[in-house]
Amino acid sequence: MKRTPFKAFLFGGDWNPEQWSKEIWLNDMQILSNAGINEATINVFSWAQLQPSENEYDFSTLDDIIQLLMRYHFNIVLATSTAAVPAWMAKRYPDVERTDFEGRQHRFGERHNACPNSPIFRKYSARLAGKLAERYGHLEQVVCWHISNEYGGSCYCDHCAKAFRTWLKHKYQSLEVLNEAWSTYFWGHTFYEWDEIFPPNILGDGIDENHTTLSGMSVDYRRFISDSMLRNFVDEKEAIRQFDLTTPITTNLMGTYKNLDYFKWAKEMDLVSWDNYPSCNTPPSFTAMSHDLMRGLKRGQPFMLMEQAPSQQNWQPYNSVKLPGQMRELSYQAIAHGADTIQYFQLRQSRGGTEKFHSAIISHADTDQTRILKETKRLGEELAACGTQLMNGRTEAKVGIIFDWDNYWAFEYLSGPNVRLKYVDQIHRYYAAFYRRNVAMDLIPADLSAEEMAQYDIVIAPVLMMIKSGVADHLKQFVNNGGTFVTTFLSGISDEHDNVIIGGYPGPFRQLCGIWAEEVDAFPPEKTIKVQFGNRSAIGSMIASISHLEGAAALATYQDDVFYQGMPAVSVNHFGHGQAYYVGTVLDNDGLDLLADQLIMDHHLTNYSTPENVEISVRSYDDYKLYYILNTGKAVHKLDTSALAGKKNLLSGASVGAETTLQPYDVLIIRA
């Protein structure tokens, strides 16, 4: 595992002083320094100010900002400012703006507004990044480059159409291969010339953003757009590296965000950073899973928590404040799952623009007497006291859960059998079952080798519909070698082009799982099915695979008046030295807990029983372990901590007793 590049624990966030007068700057520096803030992420949206016209650059304000930060000994994360093109560029080169799914060429507005395949955008974004690196790359306090911001969206313009064709030629070499890959015979779509192919928006084969005629084409288009934006990232990275060979380079990702294949992106990033924005009803397990996914992108390497809201957001339907202690608790949850920085959006709250009601460290009240600032200061003091102890930990997981963007895309393009199936939800259900028992997990890509998988006792692959080349073989080998594999309905359905693998579901897993899923029934929301596990029962919904055992044993069966009464709902198959589980329905939490408990018991997985909303995560450091015990809710809990009695609580300095009371949003970090 690669270690974090930072010498100190960064505690800071986005700061946009160019939007304010210089008196404010000094005021901010004092308030922030007093609160223990030691980092500022700057220059995120300043392109129009840095380059007022095509051949003119003006770094004077940025010079002043950096001077000031250096004076106050802030670490600087320097953004390249390319997430929104200047208005003059949109006016002069209208095709720099995106064309949307509806086929509308935009004129100028919002952000993320540049076509990723615009030659003008590519030229000027890289040029700006280079100029910034040339000017500031040598500064010691510039500890990280932050390229663009929250890459995302899509474009369907003629530049993209042309680049897509080039991408396709490179991938398929010939139209014959492409026609076969995309099943273009369907509805008579055979292509005879490359330029007959258009991006699949509403004017083409897109039905809406989630439905398409040819999923092969639409999945490829998503791959292409992800690659195009990644190319934008690399453009800037290469420009920076012309002048700065060492400062780490990142961009802020967005957890389970759909449009970009972050596993592919992570390969080009020196370190991962991401923005964590739970809403008022996001379950703590979902936040934990998102952290684990971000940590998984670079196989365990610590990540930056580049943004979180100090309190409420503005863009949710209902923007509740974070309750007292909740921001701190969420910060430590991030650290418990792999963050080695805690950063906020933003340090000073906006005066104008659509985000002006998003909370900030310094609010519109412009004082340090706010609850937010007091809580920030407390956290800053704690982090300073902990020093580097919290950094460079490892999560030692024996359970890996596959998360795969190709599957995310293909699964959600699937027309049928049930519109309520969502990829991330299906992954999260399995994650949450183990999370409830505080079992450490890794989120892993689909393309691990059997060797890499060998570190896990269990690999779980919910709805692994699309089986890319090698994936099935690696999983078979993993099980053959003694591993346990868990998969579900709608796994093993299609190849990497989303063409169905003929021969009975779950295709390449049929032998592995010892089961043939003959039919995949779908239920409307009002219908469920009883699933009997020995003398305990659970409920299945949405989907019921109608399966025949081919060597596997039934762990649970359907109990219903329908014709598949008694047929296997959950089964397990011995394969080589291992086992393969197949789950034929969407189990409720009772069912998933039964399954998880059995797997935990069988594999003697480290686990902890805790009340609802109490999380225990363990991180291993060079020569010690830290137990992060978090109350993620507002109830008070008493916890049996006898096993850790006598150990030191890093935050309070006190030693742990046999029983510990957890106040709302309380956090214990116990060193052992």
Add this chain to the structure above:
Amino acid sequence: MKRTPFKAFLFGGDWNPEQWSKEIWLNDMQILSNAGINEATINVFSWAQLQPSENEYDFSTLDDIIQLLMRYHFNIVLATSTAAVPAWMAKRYPDVERTDFEGRQHRFGERHNACPNSPIFRKYSARLAGKLAERYGHLEQVVCWHISNEYGGSCYCDHCAKAFRTWLKHKYQSLEVLNEAWSTYFWGHTFYEWDEIFPPNILGDGIDENHTTLSGMSVDYRRFISDSMLRNFVDEKEAIRQFDLTTPITTNLMGTYKNLDYFKWAKEMDLVSWDNYPSCNTPPSFTAMSHDLMRGLKRGQPFMLMEQAPSQQNWQPYNSVKLPGQMRELSYQAIAHGADTIQYFQLRQSRGGTEKFHSAIISHADTDQTRILKETKRLGEELAACGTQLMNGRTEAKVGIIFDWDNYWAFEYLSGPNVRLKYVDQIHRYYAAFYRRNVAMDLIPADLSAEEMAQYDIVIAPVLMMIKSGVADHLKQFVNNGGTFVTTFLSGISDEHDNVIIGGYPGPFRQLCGIWAEEVDAFPPEKTIKVQFGNRSAIGSMIASISHLEGAAALATYQDDVFYQGMPAVSVNHFGHGQAYYVGTVLDNDGLDLLADQLIMDHHLTNYSTPENVEISVRSYDDYKLYYILNTGKAVHKLDTSALAGKKNLLSGASVGAETTLQPYDVLIIRA
């Protein structure tokens, strides 16, 4: 009644071998032959393969497919493949693609993508149909032509605008007449030049697909588009008839599909065929009504069931499988209502494209060991055993229900009084009441002469809002001659241009029904009104006409605290030798049953009392009758069959007892 053109009962469906390698072809032939399949519908989406470029045709694959089918003695329904234009055509002639309601010119994608008024499309679709007829029309095994596929959608491009103006000139001769017909004085829309008229999409007078400024114009545009696509059908039909004078020609319709006036289409079709896709919550009465509508298009002539799903579909929100026996039961229900073929979409399940999760006879498992194949085989054996006994039946209905596309369109464009009113739902409510008593019904067009109507005891016309020329007179004459007419609120409102007929609702039916509907009150969803029929009561909703008796007698009155307490909700008027009923509200099933029971009793209509979800339909053949007794649900029922005791059950060969147990989805066909 014209007889079916087929010598044997066709049992088959869509087959797309050009999407597969030739090894698969042979495999399919063997599986399908073994299952009793004797028909294949081919060449449905092959245009791009048949015509790879503008001046190049290649029939070699199709030759091979037809050779193989002939070898296996399959009947062939030969499609013309024109439901999706090739990509090269869209690229070369961009205006061959449609412009949608939002005004967007599409580029290439999906299907039904050709502008019906594109000269290029018209030229090449007809040319292809001609070439196919020239090459294959003489083959005895080609038993039917299937032009295009599921015609539908609309277009609003400049070709259509121009053609619309020509269509209007032909219809109205002068702009003065058109201005009057469309009430263009409203909101100052007077036209002085023909080319001031644009198609009523969002850029014109369309508000959304269901709302418009000038319903006269929008109804005309629907007529025009229906005519344009019918002209496409006729283009190809005429091209075929250049080379093949005898093989019957059809296209597959879609039941109550809104966009095309199927009564007008049926006149150009040699026989009707249609695609039956009930969802998991479609009531059996709705499916029965759809069959009766399709049978009614050619006044009782048997139709082809061109497509049904062997099990689940893919494009519903929740695609449940068909339960054991359900596919068979639905097949016999089709036959009981007039089908003389049973065909599926499709014989082999797709590997790619948006329909890949739509069930097929040969599933992705690629084996004959599936439930679907076993059920198919059983049905095939039964159909083979029955032979032609099931063909050329007649439904002897004494009840006719008017279904009229002009009304469908105009009714759903009506702005006010209640947005929840839907045309087909209002028709189905009346159909279902008689269906619950197993009374035979015909769905009939609005333009029958009194002579043609004379075959019915009762003619029902729910919400017959638009009264086209002659319709009111024919109905009056029908009643005068002794017929019974039933109509409802919002009948008799407007003329064929959807201009209101001045003089008090229900306009031309005011004298006939002996009632004046002064006001048409509308209720929000939470409000209903009690309707008292003697000492029994029912509930009205959505609409309450406030009417004054002008000779009619009240059958039921409103009971409410509103001012129309005691006013007539349902009334009957003696007119000549007949009677006319007027129903002023949307009756619930209790109310409709009371009304239907009285009509059944008064007219001594043949009817059968059965439990819910048991249907009895009777078909008359040359010298025998068949009683189709269907369990359309999954409950078991015991049925008193003493009246048919001793008769033969065609499917089991057994003779009928005094009591019969109906298993889930059970079917009895009793010959008497």
Add this chain to the structure above:
Amino acid sequence: MKRTPFKAFLFGGDWNPEQWSKEIWLNDMQILSNAGINEATINVFSWAQLQPSENEYDFSTLDDIIQLLMRYHFNIVLATSTAAVPAWMAKRYPDVERTDFEGRQHRFGERHNACPNSPIFRKYSARLAGKLAERYGHLEQVVCWHISNEYGGSCYCDHCAKAFRTWLKHKYQSLEVLNEAWSTYFWGHTFYEWDEIFPPNILGDGIDENHTTLSGMSVDYRRFISDSMLRNFVDEKEAIRQFDLTTPITTNLMGTYKNLDYFKWAKEMDLVSWDNYPSCNTPPSFTAMSHDLMRGLKRGQPFMLMEQAPSQQNWQPYNSVKLPGQMRELSYQAIAHGADTIQYFQLRQSRGGTEKFHSAIISHADTDQTRILKETKRLGEELAACGTQLMNGRTEAKVGIIFDWDNYWAFEYLSGPNVRLKYVDQIHRYYAAFYRRNVAMDLIPADLSAEEMAQYDIVIAPVLMMIKSGVADHLKQFVNNGGTFVTTFLSGISDEHDNVIIGGYPGPFRQLCGIWAEEVDAFPPEKTIKVQFGNRSAIGSMIASISHLEGAAALATYQDDVFYQGMPAVSVNHFGHGQAYYVGTVLDNDGLDLLADQLIMDHHLTNYSTPENVEISVRSYDDYKLYYILNTGKAVHKLDTSALAGKKNLLSGASVGAETTLQPYDVLIIRA
């Protein structure tokens, strides 16, 4: 207060005889005259008929209509007919049509279809108004000009873009000032050339019609469009004044319609007129508030009720009829709140077009034997009997509620904290609390001077988020002088450009209200909070401001398990000689009633306790008062009228007893 310009009480409505044959005209005149109708609003949608081509005008039909109306001694409100451009103009000058929020240039259709900045539209609309004034302005029976009709909508075309830039240059003088005003540094939007600015539709900074990137720009665009249409109004007004110096000029407004700043419009209008269309579930308090807003536009001057539906409408989802007496009751409610005319849309019901199911005085039945006509006739007789007694009243209100379109716009663009917050709803909640106690209120603009405000005891400003220049000072002065000010959460947030005022909410009201609202928590719909007023409690929802008293006293506190238990929910502060209330949450009716009761008691405001759905309004005339006692519902009420005993009921002529029974929708007008 300016008096009504009419000598008699106008009782009439829209009449469109040009849509009918001349026989109908005479028929209408007779029916309407018999019903007491004395006014017709004509020529509303006749542009295409008056100007059949660019250089041709034809007034012959209008001449005939006016001749006829003069013969029957009708007062004429003469519309200019410019609310829909002729088809020939759209064909000849396509850019006269609007471009919508989606960026689509329309072709021809609907109404309100002209771009307000189209030079062609401006030229020809003014020319037509001038020609009408030249021809008919001198006629005594033309008592009012009615320009266009229900101005509204928006446009985003290139004409508008260009005009917007001009408007901006005039307002801001330099781009530096504009960039600062719009906070364009946000997301790097800095503008360096004027023509980099585009209208904020979907192709620009508009996210959807209610969301935007830069609220400063979008609020300015709304101001600009309101001004543009007002300029259209003035174009025509000036053209009329070339030929007619005296006849009053109006256009019909639409109550709380969002898009136009009616306070600004009213300054250009000789008198206000408006269209009142409550739906079947509009509370009577909302209708009352709308009247008070319309009366407030010209500070109490009587207004015209230009349109109301005689019974049902057609464009609501559920168009219920008005119950017997309801139309009369609604008419008197209008008069009780300031109407000096009662007019309907429309006198004869349309035969075609989207409004054909909108009720009219003469319905499709074309007879005077309808309920509508009988009720109209009764009302006509009453109005004739009352004569001018009902005219030129004053509402003597001691409570003013601020309604401000800039706030309406800015508040609904606010991203966060709670999507369910709607401006008009928040105003209405306060209005309704006082309405329940029959307290007279004025709706007032935000820019009254302290002097003008001095006529009120209480000024209420719910969610006065945007504080334009001078507003805070005037309010402070008002309170300092002894006035009582009531405001709420999310008041005092931003300046006139919607940039946040730094320094702690409620910004300029912080000192006035003696409170600092540190945080603004938002609740999802399922969450509420208990608010304790002494020993009585109420419920808060949607928002809970977390505030600190800075001199104010808490009137009510939060009771909840959250951390702000016991913090002030409602507070009052003494400031100078007055008091300022701050309400931190969305109070339910119980809470608002507690607050209103206290304010009523403290200020000895005239009020009446009545059952639900009984309204008492008082109007003062030159030397008498009229008490309008309205039963706005269908229950029967007994009312203690001893205080008015012996006074005359103007409508029945009877004298009032100690107790009065109010029948459903009953109306008493008591002269005192």
